Amino acid sequence: MTELTARTAQSSILQFLTRRRGRVRADWTDWLTYAYLFLGLAVMFAPVLWVVLSSFKAPVNLAEFPPTFLPYAAETVTVEGFDEPLSLYEVITEDGETRQLAQIRRVGLNAQMIDPANPEAGRLVVPVADAKPVRSILFTWQNYARLLSASGSDLWLFVYNSLFITIVATAITVIMNSMAAFALSKYRFKGNTLALIAILMTLMIPPTVVLVPIYLIVAQLGLVGNLWGVILPTVATPTGVFLLRQYMLTIPDELIEAARMDHASEWRIYWRIILPLSAPALAVVAIFSILSRWNDFLLPLVVLNRREVFTLQLALASFQDENQIHYDQLLAMTTLTALPLAFAFIFLQRYIASGIASTGIK
Amino acid sequence: MRAAAIFSRALAALPARAIEPVMRGAQNILGIKRMPWVFLFPNLAAVLFFSLLPVFINIFYSATGSDRLYPADRPYVGAANYETLFECGSYLDPSTCSRDLFWRALGNTLIFVPVQVAAMIGIALFTAICLNRDIRGRGFFRGIFFFPVMLSPVVVALTWQWILQRNGALNGLLTALGLTPVNWLVFPNSAFFWSVFVTVWAHMGFFTIILLAGLQSIPRDVYEAAKMDAANPWRVFTRITLPMLKPTLLVVFILCVIRSVQTFDELYVLTGGGPGSATILIVQYIYEIGFAIQPRNFGLAAAASLLLGAVLLVFTLIQLRLARGKSYD
Numbered sequence: 090m091t092e093l094t095a096r097t098a099q100s101s102i103l104q105f106l107t108r109r110r111g112r113v114r115a116d117w118t119d120w121l122t123y124a125y126l127f128l129g130l131a132v133m134f135a136p137v138l139w140v141v142l143s144s145f146k147a148p149v150n151l152a153e154f155p156p157t158f159l160p161y162a163a164e165t166v167t168v169e170g171f172d173e174p175l176s177l178y179e180v181i182t183e184d185g186e187t188r189q190l191a192q193i194r195r196v197g198l199n200a201q202m203i204d205p206a207n208p209e210a211g212r213l214v215v216p217v218a219d220a221k222p223v224r225s226i227l228f229t230w231q232n233y234a235r236l237l238s239a240s241g242s243d244l245w246l247f248v249y250n251s252l253f254i255t256i257v258a259t260a261i262t263v264i265m266n267s268m269a270a271f272a273l274s275k276y277r278f279k280g281n282t283l284a285l286i287a288i289l290m291t292l293m294i295p296p297t298v299v300l301v302p303i304y305l306i307v308a309q310l311g312l313v314g315n316l317w318g319v320i321l322p323t324v325a326t327p328t329g330v331f332l333l334r335q336y337m338l339t340i341p342d343e344l345i346e347a348a349r350m351d352h353a354s355e356w357r358i359y360w361r362i363i364l365p366l367s368a369p370a371l372a373v374v375a376i377f378s379i380l381s382r383w384n385d386f387l388l389p390l391v392v393l394n395r396r397e398v399f400t401l402q403l404a405l406a407s408f409q410d411e412n413q414i415h416y417d418q419l420l421a422m423t424t425l426t427a428l429p430l431a432f433a434f435i436f437l438q439r440y441i442a443s444g445i446a447s448t449g450i451k
Numbered sequence: 452m453r454a455a456a457i458f459s460r461a462l463a464a465l466p467a468r469a470i471e472p473v474m475r476g477a478q479n480i481l482g483i484k485r486m487p488w489v490f491l492f493p494n495l496a497a498v499l500f501f502s503l504l505p506v507f508i509n510i511f512y513s514a515t516g517s518d519r520l521y522p523a524d525r526p527y528v529g530a531a532n533y534e535t536l537f538e539c540g541s542y543l544d545p546s547t548c549s550r551d552l553f554w555r556a557l558g559n560t561l562i563f564v565p566v567q568v569a570a571m572i573g574i575a576l577f578t579a580i581c582l583n584r585d586i587r588g589r590g591f592f593r594g595i596f597f598f599p600v601m602l603s604p605v606v607v608a609l610t611w612q613w614i615l616q617r618n619g620a621l622n623g624l625l626t627a628l629g630l631t632p633v634n635w636l637v638f639p640n641s642a643f644f645w646s647v648f649v650t651v652w653a654h655m656g657f658f659t660i661i662l663l664a665g666l667q668s669i670p671r672d673v674y675e676a677a678k679m680d681a682a683n684p685w686r687v688f689t690r691i692t693l694p695m696l697k698p699t700l701l702v703v704f705i706l707c708v709i710r711s712v713q714t715f716d717e718l719y720v721l722t723g724g725g726p727g728s729a730t731i732l733i734v735q736y737i738y739e740i741g742f743a744i745q746p747r748n749f750g751l752a753a754a755a756s757l758l759l760g761a762v763l764l765v766f767t768l769i770q771l772r773l774a775r776g777k778s779y780d
Contacts (some may be wrong), residue, residue, distance in 0.1 A: 118684055122581045129578065133595050133652070137602075139620050155623035235708035269494035273489035291502040292499045293767045297713045297734045300514055300758035301741050302751045310521060325497030338602045355486045356474030365459035382602035386716040387734075391742050398624070402605045406720050415590055419609065427606045436600050438594055445657060446664035 112398060115380055123446055137427070144420035145228040162227035166191050166205045178220040189223060190215065203271060206321060208269065231423040238417060242403075243396070250393075251383060251401040258320045261379040265324055270333035270367075271359045284336075291327045304391055318392040319400075323382065329374040332444075336370035337363060373444040383430065401426050402426055453750055454640035509760075510633070512753035515520050525750075531755040553755065555728040556736035559643075562730060568646045571707050574702070575655045579662035580692070593663070597656035604716030607653045610774045612636070612721055615645060639729035644729045650717055654710065658703050665699030704772040733759055751763070 113265060142150065146160040165174035168191050173183065175191035180202065182188055187219045190202035193212065237244060273285050273366070296303070304313075305323050312318030340363065348358045389400050404428055408419045434441075461717040477489055508522075515525035539548035548554045582593050599607060614620045622632035635641045669692065677687050693700075701725050715734040718724065723740075724731030731739075733755065741752025 119584070121584055122584050124621065125577070130595050133599060136610050136614055136652075139598075140613055142726065143613065152618070154618040155626050155748070156618065156620055185520070215667065223555070243508055257538065265493045265497065268490040272490035276487035278484065278487045281487070282496060282501055288498055291498055292771070293764050294506060294714060294760070295709070295763060296772045297715065297737070298756045298763065299502065299505035299509060300737060302508035303501060303748050305508060305512075305520060305522075305749075306500065308507065321497070322501040323500060325461050325494050327498070330494060353477055353484060354475040355490075356471055356478070359490065360462060360471070361459075368458050380601060384605075384720075387738070391738070400652075402603050405605045409720065409723075416613070420613065423606055423609050423613075427602055428604070429600075430601045434594075434598055437717060438597065442593070442597065442660050445660045 100339060115151055120224045130212055133143070140420060141424050144424040145230075145315040145418075147227075147229050147231060148417050151420075159226050162229060164225055165224045168203055168205050169208050169412045172370070174205070175205075176213075177223040178182065179223050180215050180220045182219075190220070192220070225432070232417040233425075235423075236421045239415075241403075244422075246397065247399050247401045247404040250398060252390075253402060254316055254320055254385075255379055255382040257316075259375055260324055261320070261324045262326055262329055262378045263375050266326060266329035266331050267367065268359065268373060269330045269365060270337050271363050273330070274337035275340075275363070288325075288327050288330050291325070296322070300387065300391060307392055313392055314395045315400055316393070316398060319389050322388065323385070326374075326378070330379070332374055333367060333370050336367055340366050373440055376433075376440055377444060379433070380430070380441075382403040453686075460677060466533065475780075497603060506760075508591045509757055512749050513757050514750075516750050518748060520747075520749065527751070532750045535751060536754055550751070552671070552728060552731065553736055553751075554737070556731045556733050559729070559731060560733045562648065563643075563730075564708060567650055567711050567714075568704065568707045569724070570647060571651050571655055571658060571711070574651060575658035575662055575703070577657065577667055578659045580688075582659070582663055583666040593660075595661050599653045600656040604653070605720050606647065608717045610718035611645065611652075636722055636724055639726055640728050644728055644766045646718050646722060649721060650711075650714055653717060658707060661703055661706075662696070662699060666698050669695045685691065691743065701773050702770065705766050705773065709766050709770070 102166055141158060146157075147162055150157065150161055151164075164177045167174045175193060178190055178192050178200075180188050180190050188204065190213065191205045192251070193201040193203055195201075195217065198217055199214050200217050202220070203216050204210050204213070216382055246266075269284075269288065273281055273288075286385075306348050307313055307318040307322065309352050310318070310321075312321070345358055346365075353361075379397065385400070386406070389403055393403060394400060396404075396407075401422075404420055405419075408414060408422070458723050474489070478486055479488065484685055493740055511522060512525070512772055514527060514529060515522070516528040516531065517525050536550050536553050538550070539554065541547050578596055582589060585594075601612075617632070621635065625632055630684070633641065648664055658717050658754070674687065677691055682690070713734055715738065718730055718732060719738075722730045737752045737755050737759070739770055740748050740755070
């Protein structure tokens with residue numbers, strides 16, 4: 090009976106997977122597709138999963154080669170008469186049976202062990218080669234704890250710096266871009282094409298090309314080593330203006346005419362009519378701005394030259410510059426830095442994908 | 452809809468009330484005709500200040516010498532910076548050049564860009580075609596291929612460094628298969644390979660999404676007709692998919708080149724341009740010469756930037772021309 094249900098379940102799963110619109114069975118191209126997609130799943134997802142899993146490993150476990158997939162920790166046991174917990178070993182005794190013994194100490198190639206179940210039996214001497222540590226899967230927070238204690242309040246400073254830049258730059262970007270887009274979509278005035286061209290022309294001037302002069306301007310403004318030094322150069326995104334303008338063109342002009350009849354000021358029309366109606370496009374612009382500001386690297390690297398103003402990305406990269414790389418803390422911090430975006434991704438994937446597909450910009 | 456209502460109410464409550472009288476005053480003084488310029492002003496100012504003005508400053512820097520930052524302190528040197536960059540005993544041997552790092556960076560970029568672009572577009576196209584099929588879990592797989600786009604370059608680089616290090620997961624896997632572990636980032640060729648691999652891994656999702664949108668805009672009935680004629684999959688691909696996808700492919704190609712030429716973040720963290728100078732690309736050279744190596748040589752960095760900018764400009768102009776009528780009108 091159970092075997093039968095199992096078999097029907099199995100075949101219905103198979104049917105579910107292979108069922109297709111219009112056709113009953115999948116052909117070889119479908120299998121090839123699935124094979125590729127699952128290979129992709131492994132190549133794309135495994136590295137990140139690996140880092141997250143590694144961040145929960147104890148340093149001893151991290152140093153192991155070949156590495157274990159899941160975090161493991163040696164099991165310990167408290168034995169009467171010993172203050173410290175002893176690590177547990179699986180030992181193959183001379184008569185071939187396996188016993189779990191606690192190690193008291195190592196002496197050369199031998200180890201003094203004791204049976205935790207029967208401590209009165211006395212100490213046993215076991216060759217180290219015959220003993221294997223007993224381990225169990227254990228996710229430990231100690232890397233995170235050490236990261237917090239080693240960097241102290243610095244970590245929160247980096248988080249604050251990153252958040253400050255991201256939030257302030259995004260707010261300015263959204264407001265500035267939408268103001269410009271409003272002017273370029275809802276007014277007919279002399280020079281509007283010229284203004285649009287001037288803004289779109291910056292598409293041809295990637296930030297990498299003007300790195301030196303931007304540094305000079307930031308230095309002239311006295312903003313080297315200041316968070317505003319990376320906010321101001323990034324706020325006038327041509328793509329944001331363009332995206333918002335295209336969206337605002339679809340908002341009917343009658344709404345504005347009606348508001349003008351009611352003596353609403355131009356600013357009020359912009360703030361209370363145009364902005365709420367542009368919410369979907371504003372969301373796309375905001376998401377892209379958040380993403381790129383949070384992930385920004387080259388400009389902060391050049392402008393933010395003191396540790397107190399480091400962003401998370403800079404702090405993360407600076408782990409490498411030190412002579413010894415603390416992989417335990419590095420892994421914990423990598424996970425923490427990627428985490429907010431992972432959440433954002435789950436909720437916003439659709440917006441981002443449609444934004445990219447419709448404009449070809451990131 | 453509810454979110455929109457909340458958003459609308461939030462806007463009403465924001466301190467914009469403080470701006471409103473100011474803007475109303477501006478409107479009373481300037482008149483409604485000039486209001487668009489008021490709305491344009493902040494954005495235009497930022498554009499002028501941080502995009503257009505820098506181009507001219509760049510030109511000025513590239514024509515002046517010394518390690519001083521402020522323009523007044525910099526003596527005019529004409530084309531000397533360009534001459535220094537191009538001063539070579541033999542153009543085929545970087546070590547005979549006065550700026551051998553520039554030539555190595557240029558050479559690396561010239562190999563990196565075609566290889567990376569070809570790999571990127573090939574893989575992204577194949578993935579997009581797979582994702583465009585009538586399969587289960589499409590949204591899930593699309594998400595899987597897309598999510599690295601959102602990771603920060605530093606996270607991407609550190610993730611792969613952790614995998615490629617001597618005692619890393621890849622070598623663990625090789626050992627399990629009975630192969631010898633390799634110190635991947637220590638040898639120039641393997642470091643270069645992984646530079647391409649990691650950047651493709653990180654950005655292919657971006658191009659896959661664009662190509663997928665292109666594929667989805669191909670009308671279904673064309674494929675139905677092909678099925679009627681019992682055309683095999685390869686013929687369908689070469690005779691229908693490729694020709695109809697050509698405009699999208701061109702845009703993707705240009706975008707991919709523009710971004711590939713500017714690769715910096717991932718490689719700076721992953722390899723630091725090393726071993727030696729095996730993976731140093733042109734943007735990293737600009738960074739090194741202008742900011743990292745003391746004394747800072749802003750003139751050379753600006754000259755190299757302008758050369759990079761000229762190349763990018765050509766590709767961007769092509770892109771704008773291609774995209775005209777599509778999204779830029």
